Amino acid sequence: MHVAVVGAYGSAGVAVAETLADHVGAGEPLDRLTMIDDGEPGGGLCILRGCMPSKEVLSAAQHRFQARHDDRLVGDLPSVDLERVVERKDEHTSSFAAHRRAATERLADEEGVVFRHDTARFVGPHQLELVDAGERLEPDYVAVATGSVVNVPDLPGIDEIDYATSADVLDATSLPDSGVVMGFGYVGVELAPYLAEAGVDLTVIEHDERPLDDAPAAFGDELLSLYREEFDIEILTETYEQRLEETADGGVRLHTDREDEHATVEAEQLFLFTGRRPNLDGLNLDATPLEPGPGWVDATMRATDDDTGRTYVVGDANGREPILHVAKEQGYTAAENVLADIAGEPLTEYDPTSHHVMFSGAAVYPYARVGHTADSAADAGYDAVTVRRYAEDDGVFKTKVASRGLATLTVDATDGSVLGYQGFHYHADAMAKTMQILVEQGADVRNVPDRAYHPTTPEILDGLFREASAAVEE
Secondary structure, three states, rough: EEEEEEOOOHHHHHHHHHHHOOOOOOOOOOOEEEEEEOOOOOOOHHHOOOOOHHHHHHHHHHHHHHHOOOOOOOOOOOOOOOHHHHHHHHHHHHHHHHHHHHHHHHEEEOEEEEEEOOOEEEEOEEEEEEOOOOEEEEEEEEEEEOOOOEEEOOOOOOHHOEOOOOOHHHHOOOOOOOOEEEOOHHHHHHHHHHHOOOOEEEEEEEEOOOOOOOOOHHHHHHHHHHHHHHHHEEEOOOEEEEEEEOOOOEEEEEEOOOOOOOOEEOOOOOEOOOOOOOOOOOHHHOOOOOOOOOOOOOOOOOEOOOOOOOOEHHHHOOOOOOOOOHHHHEEEEEEHHHHHOOEEEEEEEOOOEEEEEEEHHOOOOEEEEEEHHHHHHHHHHOOOOEEEHHHOOOOHHHHHHOOOOOEEEEEEEOEEEEEEEEEOOOOOOHHHHHHHHHHOOOHHHHHHOOOOOOOOOOOHHHHHHHHHHHHOOO
């Protein structure tokens, strides 16, 4: 059996390849594994253009924000040295990418495993062409792990505007004095504070009443308040873009559906943070039965419209949940299911606990969600109780000069099992793993110790545990 992995440098592709590489050779179910990627340099989206470089630049904004908000510090406030930020970011990401390439090359040293630095496209249901080499492959199984690309909305005038994407911001050694942001999801929520700390006067367009779509309303309201008050960002909620045009001085004019003084917004630069979409354009899927769309990849990671059941699509490419840790776990699931299918065994499904972290508020006030909210628990049929606690109620946050934010805990009212946690506060990202364990283990909140070591920010969790335990007892 021969398996081809298209997109072998990315997190999902590497997960597929490293799992299958141990099963290639004499006496193994696979006799050949071909890894294909045209990355230059190779390293994968997360390392080169995603979560790793974004955290690099956010750390600069974090330090400036904290210095700006601590009145015990005196003297001139430092500015963000963009050239040094980018230099440090490039140094680290280059090292990370080299490590990823080396790991891929080590896999290719194993018997029956090869790596092809080339672009792959389908020329039949299970036929691939290596474009540069002009060579054709006919693998028994194909794992597509081609990642994602910037989603450019179909908005009149956008083709006439020189917009900046997240990748441009990560590489920027100079920034304009003003900007308008389209897109206030993960990318916009994380990068807007960085731009603000770097001196850009921002106006953000938000379609809904508040951001953080999957969070209870209180969290979105708190984020709006934080960004407006602490970062001086103007956020136009319940506002939709209508068209764009270039101004006489080379800037941008955005026309909205509003009928007030914000009907048009002018700025030097348009920042296009409108998310990402699966990177499938170059695969020539017309040569296959595959039709990307809702439900086209099931929980086993198989493409449902492939009659043979031998095409798997993992990571950002399947559009299910474009998050690094999810991509890796999908890759492991797909590889195990390839092996199971060869052996005639049942396939397993990947059904993860919802686990999201957004490095909002310049990473000083991250948002984390694990498991259910009160609404989703009710929708799932649980008789649940939810308790809430504000960071300002715990003195430790005041000592850290980070007393904004809140957290909620949702538990089953019948047996006390922990169903979910949402936090928008200092160190919420670090607490998410602990809460994921409690949710996945179905821990009874009444048995969870509320004894944080002195004095630590998880005191907010201790308060939630106590309040939820009391609510269950009642």
